[in-house]
Amino acid sequence: MQSAAMVQSAGELGNVAPFWALYRAAHRTNLEAFDEMFDPQGRPRPGYSRVLADFLIAHADRFDEIRTRADRMFLNEGVTFNVYGDSAGAERIFPFDPIPRLIDAQTWSQLEAGLIQRVRALNAFLADVYGEGTILKEGIVPNDLIKTSPQFRRAAAGIIPPHGAYITVAGIDLVRAADGRFHVLEDNVRTPSGVSYVIKNRLVMTRLVPELIRATGARSVEHYPADLLACLCELAPSGKSRPTVALLTPGAYNSAFFEHVFLSQQMGVELVEGRDLVCVDHKLYMKTVDGLRQVDVLYRRIDDDFLDPVVFRPDSMLGVPGLTSVLRAGGAAIANAIGTGVADDKAVYAYTPAMIRYYLGEEPIIPIVETCLLRDPDARRMVLRELDRYVIKPTGASGGYGVVIGPSASDRELAQVRERIERAPADYIAQPVVQISVHPTIAGRGADGGAQIAPRHIDFRPFVLLGARPRVLPGGLTRVALREGSLIVNSSQGGGSKDTWVLSS
Amino acid sequence: MLRRIADHLFWMARYLERAEWRARLADVNYHLLVENPTGEPQSWAPLLAITGDGELFAEYHDAPNEAQVLDFFTFELRNPSSILSCINAARENARSLRHRLSSELWLEINTLYLDSQQWSHAVFEQGVYGFFSELRNRFHRVGGISHATLPRDIEFDFMTVGTMLERAENVSRLLDSKYHYLLPRLEDVGGTVDRMQWAAVLRSASALEAYRRVYGNQIAVEPVVEFLLFDAGFPRSARFCIDELEAALERIGRAAGGSREISDAASPMGRLAAALRAGKAGAVIGSGLHEFLMEVQDLCAGIGSIIFDKYLRFE
Numbered sequence: 001m002q003s004a005a006m007v008q009s010a011g012e013l014g015n016v017a018p019f020w021a022l023y024r025a026a027h028r029t030n031l032e033a034f035d036e037m038f039d040p041q042g043r044p045r046p047g048y049s050r051v052l053a054d055f056l057i058a059h060a061d062r063f064d065e066i067r068t069r070a071d072r073m074f075l076n077e078g079v080t081f082n083v084y085g086d087s088a089g090a091e092r093i094f095p096f097d098p099i100p101r102l103i104d105a106q107t108w109s110q111l112e113a114g115l116i117q118r119v120r121a122l123n124a125f126l127a128d129v130y131g132e133g134t135i136l137k138e139g140i141v142p143n144d145l146i147k148t149s150p151q152f153r154r155a156a157a158g159i160i161p162p163h164g165a166y167i168t169v170a171g172i173d174l175v176r177a178a179d180g181r182f183h184v185l186e187d188n189v190r191t192p193s194g195v196s197y198v199i200k201n202r203l204v205m206t207r208l209v210p211e212l213i214r215a216t217g218a219r220s221v222e223h224y225p226a227d228l229l230a231c232l233c234e235l236a237p238s239g240k241s242r243p244t245v246a247l248l249t250p251g252a253y254n255s256a257f258f259e260h261v262f263l264s265q266q267m268g269v270e271l272v273e274g275r276d277l278v279c280v281d282h283k284l285y286m287k288t289v290d291g292l293r294q295v296d297v298l299y300r301r302i303d304d305d306f307l308d309p310v311v312f313r314p315d316s317m318l319g320v321p322g323l324t325s326v327l328r329a330g331g332a333a334i335a336n337a338i339g340t341g342v343a344d345d346k347a348v349y350a351y352t353p354a355m356i357r358y359y360l361g362e363e364p365i366i367p368i369v370e371t372c373l374l375r376d377p378d379a380r381r382m383v384l385r386e387l388d389r390y391v392i393k394p395t396g397a398s399g400g401y402g403v404v405i406g407p408s409a410s411d412r413e414l415a416q417v418r419e420r421i422e423r424a425p426a427d428y429i430a431q432p433v434v435q436i437s438v439h440p441t442i443a444g445r446g447a448d449g450g451a452q453i454a455p456r457h458i459d460f461r462p463f464v465l466l467g468a469r470p471r472v473l474p475g476g477l478t479r480v481a482l483r484e485g486s487l488i489v490n491s492s493q494g495g496g497s498k499d500t501w502v503l504s505s
Numbered sequence: 506m507l508r509r510i511a512d513h514l515f516w517m518a519r520y521l522e523r524a525e526w527r528a529r530l531a532d533v534n535y536h537l538l539v540e541n542p543t544g545e546p547q548s549w550a551p552l553l554a555i556t557g558d559g560e561l562f563a564e565y566h567d568a569p570n571e572a573q574v575l576d577f578f579t580f581e582l583r584n585p586s587s588i589l590s591c592i593n594a595a596r597e598n599a600r601s602l603r604h605r606l607s608s609e610l611w612l613e614i615n616t617l618y619l620d621s622q623q624w625s626h627a628v629f630e631q632g633v634y635g636f637f638s639e640l641r642n643r644f645h646r647v648g649g650i651s652h653a654t655l656p657r658d659i660e661f662d663f664m665t666v667g668t669m670l671e672r673a674e675n676v677s678r679l680l681d682s683k684y685h686y687l688l689p690r691l692e693d694v695g696g697t698v699d700r701m702q703w704a705a706v707l708r709s710a711s712a713l714e715a716y717r718r719v720y721g722n723q724i725a726v727e728p729v730v731e732f733l734l735f736d737a738g739f740p741r742s743a744r745f746c747i748d749e750l751e752a753a754l755e756r757i758g759r760a761a762g763g764s765r766e767i768s769d770a771a772s773p774m775g776r777l778a779a780a781l782r783a784g785k786a787g788a789v790i791g792s793g794l795h796e797f798l799m800e801v802q803d804l805c806a807g808i809g810s811i812i813f814d815k816y817l818r819f820e
Contacts, residue, residue: 075619076612076615076616076619077608077611077612077615078600078603078611078615251601252597252600252601257600261603261604262604264604265603265604270507271604272507272509273509275509276507276508276509286507287507287508287509288506288507288508289506289507289508289511289659289757289761289816290506290760290761290762291762
């Protein structure tokens with residue numbers, strides 16, 4: 001209400017109404033979805049009135065130009081990702097939508113508490129399953145679900161990371177349901193990516209609309225690399241005061257290579273590939289022009305499978321032979337620890353509220369989406385009866401690969417997924433379709449040649465650092481499904497991103 | 506510094522130098538075509554002779570025409586040393602070390618790369634000269650940004666090593682091909698075409714003005730060879746390149762453990778430096794310019810493999 005009053009006092013409400021009418025007319029689908037910018041009466045939600053008046057309405061004729069300038073900045077600076085299965089080395093920019101997504105201070109403080117709570121519980125769970133296993137013994141999480149998970153690493157048992165920090169970096173995917181409440185969609189506690197776009201998006205917005213950012217009071221996101229480095233340094237064995245940290249990348253063809261470059265540069269640490277490293281006498285070294293130099297902490301952006309050909313996939317050319325035994329001997333530390341994937345397994349997700357209660361004795365602050373494990377015969381029968389009402393996700397995949405959205409799937413796709421579920425039910429979960437929120441987004445050109453602004457579905461990935469002191473980056477990656485009606489926001493599936501402004505007050 | 510990073514720096518610099526040299530060659534060859542006073546038909550074929558791409562070209566084209574030579578030389582990806590292939594290779598190396606480069610330098614290399622991906626024969630329709638002179642300017646910009654924004658440290662030294670080694674080899678190859686291939690008939694030596702060709706050689710090394718400051722208007726084989734091989738002050742002479750190379754290698758040696766063996770008198774580095782510091786054009790031409798130039802190229806290759814063994818190789 002306050003924001004509507006502000007608009008009125010600035011004498012601009014007269015412009016909001018026609019804007020709203022046009023925007024509403026573009027709202028062809030999902031009228032019941034929560035709109036991030038407008039309440040159902042067309043009044044801007046807290047914080048948005050200035051963005052609406054000073055940007056959306058005042059600069060409507062400049063959006064094409066603004067978006068072209070932004071794209072050019074990303075491309076020239078090489079802020080790109082590689083799409084797997086595309087022609088070799090093809091680089092694309094992550095499409096950027098310049099209309100910012102806002103989160104007001106009050107909502108944020110709730111989210112922040114909920115995110116820290118969640119990551120602390122996931123970390124405790126990892127310490128437990130690779131240690132005593134009490135949560136399994138007590139039957140709160142089924143033992144066989146964990147021990148048969150493809151992400152469970154026997155080799156991780158007995159490697160106790162410094163300070164018990166299994167998870168240093170987490171990216172938690174959230175969506176806002178029709179009632180306006182944030183829900184956890186999935187956890188990413190292996191090698192979550194996207195934070196470089198958070199920082200780069202802000203940089204681009206700072207060049208495009210510096211005044212608006214300041215006037216709106218968006219919190220800065222630039223401190224993340226320094227915070228990450230601090231957390232990594234805390235992991236150094238035997239408390240070295242100036243440890244050597246390195247970032248391990250699979251190389252220039254990895255989809256997130258830009259991010260690896262960016263973070264290593266921002267943190268001022270060496271960017272290494274597996275072939276740059278060697279293990280000698282339970283210590284880890286980099287090969288430099290003047291000999292070997294010891295590495296204390298490795299921020300790895302390589303999956304477990306490829307990390308150490310001695311223990312995991314023997315055909316991996318990306319990893320470091322012997323790394324696991326160096327870790328076991330305490331000669332070096334890595335972030336995130338080996339085996340964290342068992343905590344973000346999509347089947348384990350269903351048990352996360354129970355974990356929060358078990359380890360922390362607290363009620364979950366952010367709810368999860370109701371989840372059916374298809375390994376359970378009753379649940380399976382129920383889901384298969386009305387397959388077109390559910391979203392089916394493979395438990396072992398990420399990046400939106402293999403996800404089938406019932407209501408929009410063809411009969412053939414449904415038949416295929418049914419067959420796959422019947423063949424390997426434990427590999428799938430089902431969730432009811434969440435009407436995830438929408439946000440005004442540039443959708444193309446309107447009849448007058450100007451940019452047409454229409455609602456598009458968005459999600460949100462905030463980043464949590466779990467050091468001696470947990471920190472949540474005040475911002476995050478808002479991904480937007482650029483195709484009308486699409487619910488899939490992954491960059492590999494035609495999604496784009498927006499800058500996210502967490503407001504300071 | 507990581508060995509891999511040293512390797513990327515070395516090769517990025519080498520490929521940039523190679524691409525730039527080729528852009529200059531094309532530009533100069535164009536002048537030869539346009540200004541040919543004899544009226545004899547000339548072609549782009551000398552380009553292939555100088556760069557040694559003739560054989561590969563013949564695999565794809567049996568009856569070459571100018572357009573094909575130009576395309577092959579400029580953006581044919583099946584030609585690993587076309588300008589486009591060199592730009593791609595330089596950028597691929599730069600991509601893996603962009604966290605070590607200044608953002609300005611990365612932006613310049615990446616923009617050059619992105620623009621070059623659009624090349625087709627159409628780029629020559631606006632004028633061959635315009636295209637190559639603009640391209641040469643782009644390379645100058647890369648060089649200028651490197652010098653203006655990179656700290657002078659061991660990383661810069663590895664780039665210098667790559668640039669200078671490539672440049673020394675290219676100068677030697679340029680002289681060799683002019684001397685032996687471009688003017689097949691002995692009776693033409695000293696004639697108008699010969700002088701024009703030597704002037705073109707100087708121009709392709711951006712050396713014409715600097716040469717004139719020393720030798721005036723007289724353009725002949727001996728002073729040109731003297732200038733391009735032995736001049737101590739001109740930045741594209743072989744001598745200059747080798748001085749820079751040696752100094753960079755000494756700094757690298759000190760930074761990486763204090764050994765100087767890479768440039769002692771018996772090493773390829775030491776021998777090449779001695780030959781270029783003591784050499785005289787008259788004597789070299791008298792006892793065989795071709796043999797001397799072959800020796801220069803062999804020693805350059807020897808220096809390259811020592812650098813590889815000592816600093817770049819992964820073990």
